[in-house]
Amino acid sequence: MAHLGSRRTRAMALPVGLALTVSLGFLPTGAATASPVHGRPAAAATDGPKLSYVVNTRGGQGTVKQVRKAVEQAGGTVVIAYDRIGVLVVHSQNPDFAQSIRRVKGVDSAGATRTNPIVPQATTDIGLPQPLTAQQERSAAARATADQDPMEPLQWDMPAIKADKAHQKSLGSRKVTVAVIDTGVDDTHPDLAANFDRGASANCVSGAPDTTLGSWRPNSGESPHGTHVAGTIAAAKNGIGVTGVAPGVKVAGIKVANPDGFFYTESVVCGFVWAADHGVDVTNNSYYTDPWLFNCKDDPDQGALVEAVARATRYAEGKGTVNVAAAGNSAQDLAARTITDSSSPNDTNPVTRTIDPKKCFDIPTMLPGVVTVSATGAKGLKASYSNYGNGVIDVAAPGGDSTVYQTPAPPATNGRILSTLPGGEYGYMAGTSMASPHVAGVVALIKSTHPHASAAAVKALLTAEADATACGAPYDINGDGTIDAVCEGGKNRNGFYGAGVVDALDAVRR
Numbered sequence: 384m385a386h387l388g389s390r391r392t393r394a395m396a397l398p399v400g401l402a403l404t405v406s407l408g409f410l411p412t413g414a415a416t417a418s419p420v421h422g423r424p425a426a427a428a429t430d431g432p433k434l435s436y437v438v439n440t441r442g443g444q445g446t447v448k449q450v451r452k453a454v455e456q457a458g459g460t461v462v463i464a465y466d467r468i469g470v471l472v473v474h475s476q477n478p479d480f481a482q483s484i485r486r487v488k489g490v491d492s493a494g495a496t497r498t499n500p501i502v503p504q505a506t507t508d509i510g511l512p513q514p515l516t517a518q519q520e521r522s523a524a525a526r527a528t529a530d531q532d533p534m535e536p537l538q539w540d541m542p543a544i545k546a547d548k549a550h551q552k553s554l555g556s557r558k559v560t561v562a563v564i565d566t567g568v569d570d571t572h573p574d575l576a577a578n579f580d581r582g583a584s585a586n587c588v589s590g591a592p593d594t595t596l597g598s599w600r601p602n603s604g605e606s607p608h609g610t611h612v613a614g615t616i617a618a619a620k621n622g623i624g625v626t627g628v629a630p631g632v633k634v635a636g637i638k639v640a641n642p643d644g645f646f647y648t649e650s651v652v653c654g655f656v657w658a659a660d661h662g663v664d665v666t667n668n669s670y671y672t673d674p675w676l677f678n679c680k681d682d683p684d685q686g687a688l689v690e691a692v693a694r695a696t697r698y699a700e701g702k703g704t705v706n707v708a709a710a711g712n713s714a715q716d717l718a719a720r721t722i723t724d725s726s727s728p729n730d731t732n733p734v735t736r737t738i739d740p741k742k743c744f745d746i747p748t749m750l751p752g753v754v755t756v757s758a759t760g761a762k763g764l765k766a767s768y769s770n771y772g773n774g775v776i777d778v779a780a781p782g783g784d785s786t787v788y789q790t791p792a793p794p795a796t797n798g799r800i801l802s803t804l805p806g807g808e809y810g811y812m813a814g815t816s817m818a819s820p821h822v823a824g825v826v827a828l829i830k831s832t833h834p835h836a837s838a839a840a841v842k843a844l845l846t847a848e849a850d851a852t853a854c855g856a857p858y859d860i861n862g863d864g865t866i867d868a869v870c871e872g873g874k875n876r877n878g879f880y881g882a883g884v885v886d887a888l889d890a891v892r893r
Contacts, residue, residue, distance in 0.1 A: 554631030568636025628824025758782025
């Protein structure tokens with residue numbers, strides 16, 4: 384059974400689904416750095432493509448200061464230094480920059496964050512939603528009850544996690560903020576404006592935070608992905624549109640995707656550090672860090688990217704932030720002995736490689752401490768596209784699926800997830816991208832109920848309160864007689880659903 388997933392975000396291309404393209408570039412080439420003379424390095428070469436790097440240091444701020452000098456001598460320019468986690472973001476046109484800086488005392492690792500040089504690129508659509516028609520909006524509004532928003536009858540996903548019942552007890556606390564680390568959030572949307580936290584929002588695309596008003600919004604032609612995610616988490620219960628899982632909490636936007644939809648390491652590191660330093664309680668991460676779907680630690684470049692993002696997620700969790708991430712849409716077993724990756728590097732020329740998922744990581748979702756989320760459809764089964772893996776998946780949540788595979792019960796008519804879109808619009812999308820924000824919303828409700836709980840305690844409550852879901856019958860999602868995936872594990876913990884489907888009602892019970 385073929386599956387087509389977005390290269391960058393965790394939104395899913397299903398029948399009548401999402402557009403997808405890949406930008407092309409070239410690999411860095413050029414001469415090595417000149418030999419040092421009298422203990423001082425000669426002028427570094429600057430004839431290569433301009434690339435971005437992360438440099439991971441060991442030791443304290445004094446070491447960072449020494450490494451900064453070495454970076455300049457090696458032909459690099461420091462964009463920003465995250466001293467608290469020992470990560471520097473550097474630009475350089477020295478083709479031998481990474482190799483040179485790795486030899487410097489105090490440097491743990493260093494690697495290029497991309498294979499495509501830093502040049503303007505054409506805007507690429509990476510996820511086109513299915514908008515609601517005017518007739519669908521009128522029909523939904525006619526079915527809504529007094530305590531429902533007009534389009535809530537179409538949101539089969541909310542009853543699936545008991546969010547509708549949870550809202551009768553609590554909408555969540557205004558003191559809790561969920562940051563959507565994504566393609567940008569349209570904070571002017573009427574279902575998001577009341578709950579938007581501008582103080583915790585920023586644009587991190589360059590690797591350094593930009594807090595210019597509106598910098599966190601998607602520009603014209605950019606993906607609506609982040610706005611859709613934000614609505615699932617915290618669309619206000621205000622008598623219009625849809626309702627989020629936690630409609631009483633705040634939501635922030637941290638834009639980390641460039642105009643072509645690539646989520647590079649420097650942007651992701653900036654996003655986690657910014658969230659941690661601005662009191663964010665939960666981050667939602669519905670993407671993978673480009674250009675490698677899996678980053679292998681024994682590769683000097685990829686290993687440095689894993690280390691940089693891992694430091695950022697650990698730093699955020701140390702500040703009390705719970706990081707939630709989508710498992711991915713390749714229908715792959717992330718606990719298998721080997722996995723085939725044919726999409727990396729996705730910013731130049733992908734090659735087919737066989738990787739070991741115990742040594743090569745999809746980041747941030749496979750990093751320690753991050754809550755990894757698989758997707759279910761309207762019938763409660765693993766979504767056809769969702770990645771899985773015993774010991775990898777923590778919990779499951781609705782991400783939607785093709786109506787051909789899992790049809791929702793009336794009055795809902797679409798098996799995808801309905802949420803907000805830029806410009807005050809609404810539409811359907813599907814993917815583990817849509818499952819992850821359901822979990823982020825439930826985490827926000829738990830944090831609202833237990834405001835003093837640590838990140839570890841909140842995660843423990845999340846899994847303890849989840850509704851255990853057994854593997855069930857052999858998984859033949861399209862009914863063609865061929866088993867499409869094998870679920871391993873017992874009812875209380877397995878590769879399809881982890882500890883189970885998250886439960887919003889239990890989250891608000893004291």
